[in-house]
Amino acid sequence: MSSAPSTIAPDLSGRRVPPLGGFNLTALKLEIRRLTRNRRTVIIAIVVPVVFFLLFGFNKGYDAQPAAPGAHGNGSAFVMISLALYGAVVATTFSGAMVSIERAQGWSRQLRLTPLSPVAYVIIKIFTALALGACSVAAVYIAGSVSNKPLMSVGLWIGTGFSVWIGSLLFAAFGLFLGYLLPAENVMQLIGLILALLSFAGGLFIPVTSYAQGVQDIAKWTPLYGLNQLVHTPLLGNGVDWTWVVNVIAWLIIFGSGAVWRMRKDTARV
């Protein structure tokens, strides 16, 4: 065994750093496959919103009356947008929070022994979240289309669907933040609970105006409120209130910087 150390100098010239910090489509594809392999995630992010839509989307004669006075579509369309947003938000939060499991299983540490940069890793996570979010929106919108109950122009179908999808990015940041913050064991259950509460507060299930004034005042500060108002604006045609925009931007800053802060802490070389 004690062979003399090789005197051949290693050729280091061909050793390159991968482009884009290691970001690539194979890794993205495998991340998405991994996410959709988790049956519980798929049920909560895709099946549940569709079922909710079929249960609540056209009772109370929602399909027979406009969403609001002067709206460009009916009540079913309104409910469809709300539930697509719920599904997309669950999808992106869950996707982001997967980092918690990766940390627990030591995969994050393993990745630090590869060329993958932390930024490229987060970009893969965000794209993965968007992929599942797109499935959630598509599922609810397809259910709407098949049921033939929601009524609005083609432009509004596309416009609102796209807004919901892009808007759900806010919650990819939320998921990453929680994933770096919380231990893996209970993170998914906890997130399910938090998102249900935020959805009620944001008016995704019941209009915020039906709550007591005190509850309404608090609800307007919660992270889903502004986003929910904004994605319904094209349908309602009621114009944008600047406080909604402030709500979304403020929470994006909070979640984004929270995620960066925790991630830095996690990947810091001690």
Place this chain on the structure above:
Amino acid sequence: MTVTNTDPRASSASGSPLAVNLTGVSKHFGHVQAVRNVDLQLRSGEIVAILGPNGAGKTSTIDIILGLSQPSSGTVSVYGMHPRHAISRGLVSAVMQTGGLLKDLTVRETVEYTASLFALSQPVREVLSSAGITEIADRRVGKCSGGEQQRLRFALALLCNPELLVLDEPTSGMDVEGRRTFWSAIRKDAEQGRTVLFATHYLEEADAYADRIVLLRHGVIVADGTAAEIKSMAAGRTVRATLPGATEAMLTGVPGADSVEIRGETVLLHSNDSDAVARYLLTQTAAKDLEITARGIEDAFLALTGDDTPASTGAI
């Protein structure tokens, strides 16, 4: 410290940078001093074992070499560059003890994922086959046995065809057969000129597979030499005597004594020529109650790394 310190920017004779160059590296976690002033130079193609009991600083040293942790003081370079840069170029990879795998990916997906992150990587199929995991390629990692997971980790480490392979207690938890298979794979691999650094607390593992053994104790390198040199230390005997008022200065001059230890009135001298030491002690000093004992290789290891011994230096 028994290592001959070289210039911090030292290169091997051929002018290429050293595989690993640690100079004056210390690492502390709060008040705990994990690594103390370690100098370690690895040349390309060497197979080196870091040997020491648990808590000797093996993992801390390896984490520093891999850039997973930052030395509190001292400098570290891998192929002349920062460890992180060496990793980005696929020059270094590592097989860690446990964890590091996603349970919900299959074996093949794990290899594909990791391969995709490198600028250049070996073909997935070849790596699966040389690690002997082609048959379980479609199995979920969570359903693989400990030995199969370890083979997967090994496959991942070889994907980038690293110049330096670092193994942290690679066979812990393996049975005898698994251990033998693992090392024969490493040995075959190292014949192609790869530098291998492994940490172990199994003396026989270091003895059988390393060209060079670095003995670590309490974060300090207490011996650094070939397996044969370490063994020759074990060939000696220990002369024990009662000698009130003995000082180290007085005993280091004893002919034939390799190391000296003083415990109160008792002195212990380790030597390859115990006769000469005994003769000297009995004729030139007031030593009495003389006792000569042989020391096995295990004892040598324990003597160098054990907790009951003060940090005497074993010169090779």
